[in-house]
Amino acid sequence: MARKKIENVRNVTCVGAGPIGGGWTAHFLGRGYDVTCYMHDPAEEDALRRLLDTAWKCLEQIGLADGASLDRLTCTSDLAEAVAHADFVQESVPENIDIKQALYEKLGGLVPDDVIIASSTSGLSMTDIQARCATPERTVVAHPFNPPYLLPLVEMVGGEKSSAGALTWAAEFYTYTGKAPLIMTKEVPGFVATRIQEAVWREALHMVENGEATPEQIDIAMVNGPGPRWAFGGPFMTYHIGGGEGGMAYCLDQFGPALKLPWTRLEAPELTKDLRDNLVNDSENRATGRTFSDLSEERDAGLVAVAQAWNKIGKLP
Amino acid sequence: MARKKIENVRNVTCVGAGPIGGGWTAHFLGRGYDVTCYMHDPAEEDALRRLLDTAWKCLEQIGLADGASLDRLTCTSDLAEAVAHADFVQESVPENIDIKQALYEKLGGLVPDDVIIASSTSGLSMTDIQARCATPERTVVAHPFNPPYLLPLVEMVGGEKSSAGALTWAAEFYTYTGKAPLIMTKEVPGFVATRIQEAVWREALHMVENGEATPEQIDIAMVNGPGPRWAFGGPFMTYHIGGGEGGMAYCLDQFGPALKLPWTRLEAPELTKDLRDNLVNDSENRATGRTFSDLSEERDAGLVAVAQAWNKIGKLP
Numbered sequence: 001m002a003r004k005k006i007e008n009v010r011n012v013t014c015v016g017a018g019p020i021g022g023g024w025t026a027h028f029l030g031r032g033y034d035v036t037c038y039m040h041d042p043a044e045e046d047a048l049r050r051l052l053d054t055a056w057k058c059l060e061q062i063g064l065a066d067g068a069s070l071d072r073l074t075c076t077s078d079l080a081e082a083v084a085h086a087d088f089v090q091e092s093v094p095e096n097i098d099i100k101q102a103l104y105e106k107l108g109g110l111v112p113d114d115v116i117i118a119s120s121t122s123g124l125s126m127t128d129i130q131a132r133c134a135t136p137e138r139t140v141v142a143h144p145f146n147p148p149y150l151l152p153l154v155e156m157v158g159g160e161k162s163s164a165g166a167l168t169w170a171a172e173f174y175t176y177t178g179k180a181p182l183i184m185t186k187e188v189p190g191f192v193a194t195r196i197q198e199a200v201w202r203e204a205l206h207m208v209e210n211g212e213a214t215p216e217q218i219d220i221a222m223v224n225g226p227g228p229r230w231a232f233g234g235p236f237m238t239y240h241i242g243g244g245e246g247g248m249a250y251c252l253d254q255f256g257p258a259l260k261l262p263w264t265r266l267e268a269p270e271l272t273k274d275l276r277d278n279l280v281n282d283s284e285n286r287a288t289g290r291t292f293s294d295l296s297e298e299r300d301a302g303l304v305a306v307a308q309a310w311n312k313i314g315k316l317p
Numbered sequence: 318m319a320r321k322k323i324e325n326v327r328n329v330t331c332v333g334a335g336p337i338g339g340g341w342t343a344h345f346l347g348r349g350y351d352v353t354c355y356m357h358d359p360a361e362e363d364a365l366r367r368l369l370d371t372a373w374k375c376l377e378q379i380g381l382a383d384g385a386s387l388d389r390l391t392c393t394s395d396l397a398e399a400v401a402h403a404d405f406v407q408e409s410v411p412e413n414i415d416i417k418q419a420l421y422e423k424l425g426g427l428v429p430d431d432v433i434i435a436s437s438t439s440g441l442s443m444t445d446i447q448a449r450c451a452t453p454e455r456t457v458v459a460h461p462f463n464p465p466y467l468l469p470l471v472e473m474v475g476g477e478k479s480s481a482g483a484l485t486w487a488a489e490f491y492t493y494t495g496k497a498p499l500i501m502t503k504e505v506p507g508f509v510a511t512r513i514q515e516a517v518w519r520e521a522l523h524m525v526e527n528g529e530a531t532p533e534q535i536d537i538a539m540v541n542g543p544g545p546r547w548a549f550g551g552p553f554m555t556y557h558i559g560g561g562e563g564g565m566a567y568c569l570d571q572f573g574p575a576l577k578l579p580w581t582r583l584e585a586p587e588l589t590k591d592l593r594d595n596l597v598n599d600s601e602n603r604a605t606g607r608t609f610s611d612l613s614e615e616r617d618a619g620l621v622a623v624a625q626a627w628n629k630i631g632k633l634p
Contacts, residue, residue, distance in 0.1 A: 019561075054613075054614070054617070058617050058620070058621045061621050061625065062621060062624045062625060062628065063628065145541070145542040145543070146559070147617065147620070150545075150617060150620040150621065150624060151541060151542060151545065151546075151620065152541040153537070153538060153541035153542040155538070180537055180540075180541040182534050182537050182538055184529075184530065184534075185528075186529070188524075188529045188530070189578060189579050189580055190578070190579075190580035190581065191538070192524065192529075192530045192534060192535055192538035192542075193538040193539070193542035193543055194580055195520055195524065195580055195581050196517050196520060196521070196535070196538065196539060196542075196543060196581075197542075197543045197552070198575075198580040198581040198583075199516040199517055199519070199520040199581040199582075199583050200513050200516055200517060200543075200552050201552055201556075201585075202516070202576070202581060202583045202584070202585040202586075203512055203513060203516040203583060204513070204552050204553070205576075205585055205586050205588075205592065206585075206586050207505075207509065207512065208592065208595060208596070209586045209589075209592055211502075212501075212503070212505045212509075213501065213505070213509045214599065215551075215553040215595070215596055215599040215600070216553075216599060216603060217499050217501075217509060218509055218513070218551055218552065218553060219550065219551025219552065219553050219554050220470070220497055220499050220551065221470060221472070221499055221508070221509035221510040221513065221551070222510070222513060222547050222551035222552060223497075223547065223548065223549060223550060223551050224462070224468060224469040224470035224497040224499075225462040225468060225470040225509075225510035225513075225514075226462070226510055226513060226514050226517075226547070227544070227547030227548045227549075227551070228467075228468065228548040229468075230539050230540065230543070230544030230547055230548070231540065231544045231545040231547070231548040231623050231626075232540060232544075232626075232627075232632055232633050233536065233540060233632065233633030234532075234535055234536025234537065234538070234539035234540050234544070234633075235514070235517050235518055235521050235535065235536065235539060236521070236532040236533070236535060236536050237536050237633045237634065238633075239518075241633075242463070244336075258515075259519070259522075261506060261507070262506050262507075263506055263507035263511055263512055263515040264507065264512050264513075264515040264516040264519060264583070265516075265583060265584075266515075266516050266519045266520060266581070266582060266583035267519070267582075268518075268519040268522055268523075269519075269522050269523050269526045271522075272526075275522065275525065275526055278525060278532070279525070279532055282531065282532040282533060283532070286533060286634040287634055290634070295633065296371075297371070298630070298631070298633055299633065300371070300375050300464065300467060301626075301630045302626060302630065302632075302633075303375070303464070303467040303468065304375045304378050304379060304467065305622065305623070305625075305626035305629070305630065306548050306622070306623070306626075307379045307467060308378065308379060308622075309548075309549075309618075309619060309622035309623075309626075310549075311379065311380065312622070313615070313618045313619065313622065314615070315549055315550065315619075316549050316550030316551075316554045316555075316558075316612065316615055316616065316619075317554060317603040317604055317605075317607070
């Protein structure tokens with residue numbers, strides 16, 4: 001399938017104008033695209049405009065693409081009109097399988113089949129969503145993190161009939177627009193980010209339920225402890241740096257036994273030699289060319305940026 | 318027990334000069350104190366000076382207290398001399414109960430008993446540490462998060478013989494120096510922050526072990542998804558905002574059923590009416606006077622600060 005060159009994409013259509021569809025609209029407008037936003041009911045446009053005004057103030061501070069303008073938005077409640085010139089379609093309609101299937105059935109005929117249709121769904125599978133679509137190869141899941149105009153993550157996976165080429169094209173396009181796509185090889189409930197969030201959430205609920213800590217204490221612990229580090233490096237790279245000169249290998253040898261301690265209610269998997277080697281190799285490959293001192297300076301630079309932001313804008317209550 | 322007024326504290330003694338003791342030394346020097354650092358072996362001073370040079374560059378960017386200077390550091394390997402003028406003692410010697418007990422036995426006689434001795438221990442209980450100390454009332458656990466000169470969290474708890482007054486004095490002192498103390502009412506393994514971290518870590522290990530995601534993918538998901546939000550607000554306030562105008566109550570009614578879904582391997586507690594009411598009341602009390610719009614603007618301001626920092630210094634690999 002010959003697809004448009006990524007740098008030639010001009011028109012993006014967002015189907016759905018709620019917080020997620022509106023957030024995507026802000027993102028693509030901010031990157032300088034002509035955006036058409038389809039909404040079920042024209043009355044939704046007021047709320048969309050308010051969301052865009054809020055988002056725009058943020059995007060102006062981070063940096064807009066040349067030529068980016070809120071004036072490059074078109075709103076319509078005519079689906080055929082909405083996708084008539086689309087080079088890319090981002091769908092964010094309600095999480096209801098009947099609504100999604102009916103929509104993809106229509107889009108399948110309306111949108112030229114070399115144009116990718118990406119769904120923001122957080123819980124439905126593309127195999128189900130694309131069931132009634134006549135041109136399912138170019139449909140993929142691309143789940144953003146809220147708000148989509150500020151958080152770069154896009155978790156991606158195909159359905160049974162999606163083509164690998166559609167996934168890679170879409171991932172390249174997202175990267176080109178400043179997003180951080182993550183292509184998964186299988187559909188895992190909660191993808192990755194929601195699983196991380198949910199592990200924290202459930203351990204936190206247990207602590208509150210058992211009188212070990214109040215919600216406020218847990219929030220204080222997160223913001224002033226692990227939170228700032230995770231804004232710049234994930235748990236694996238954080239531990240690789242935490243291991244000092246010895247990196248991940250030292251960290252695992254030192255703290256491996258702690259996996260048996262009751263430090264959370266979630267039991268750990270066995271730290272087999274294979275798992276250990278996998279983690280050590282991954283960290284060393286990614287850190288290539290950077291010494292411990294380089295990495296810890298990078299980490300500290302992130303923490304300084306957060307501390308400066310706290311001084312300026314404070315923390316949430 | 319009459320203790321020194323917090324604003325009259327001038328001399329802080331850090332016992333132990335490794336990464337944690339050295340990090341505390343940097344923190345107190347940065348806040349303008351005279352700091353005496355005790356080290357077991359005078360040869361440790363070189364590594365301490367290197368750590369302080371690195372830390373100082375960070376602290377200069379965040380803001381030093383008036384008069385703060387690296388010249389206000391005294392290093393010694395004479396314990397009696399180290400604590401002779403101490404208004405506050407922060408202990409960070411190796412995590413070995415025999416070493417700690419022997420040290421607290423000595424400190425008990427050397428340090429006037431109106432002076433607080435706080436231990437950086439992450440895993441030992443103060444009840445055990447203070448066992449051979451003749452003046453245990455003023456000894457408390459005060460566990461920092463690494464690096465202590467950048468991350469504000471101090472998790473605090475007493476041992477059986479610790480006085481409540483010692484805990485509250487120390488917490489006020491930490492707050493006065495810019496830290497975020499969290500007093501726990503019981504000794505919970507891993508306190509709060511390590512439990513949060515460990516829940517993430519173990520879910521992440523399971524995902525790698527089961528081929529659901531690579532370490533790199535998990536790091537990408539964290540940094541570009543939940544991480545930046547947690548640098549400014551903990552999981553509870555994040556969900557309170559995520560609930561929109563309806564706040565935590567809406568969020569729990571909407572996503573409560575998801576607690577039964579396999580979104581992590583950790584099973585959730587039952588979301589009873591008591592637990593739900595506790596969470597809703599906590600969020601509403603803390604958000605007092607702030608509308609949803611205020612809170613979401615505060616959250617977005619934090620995310621903008623992180624995005625600006627990414628543009629300037631990048632993310633970890």
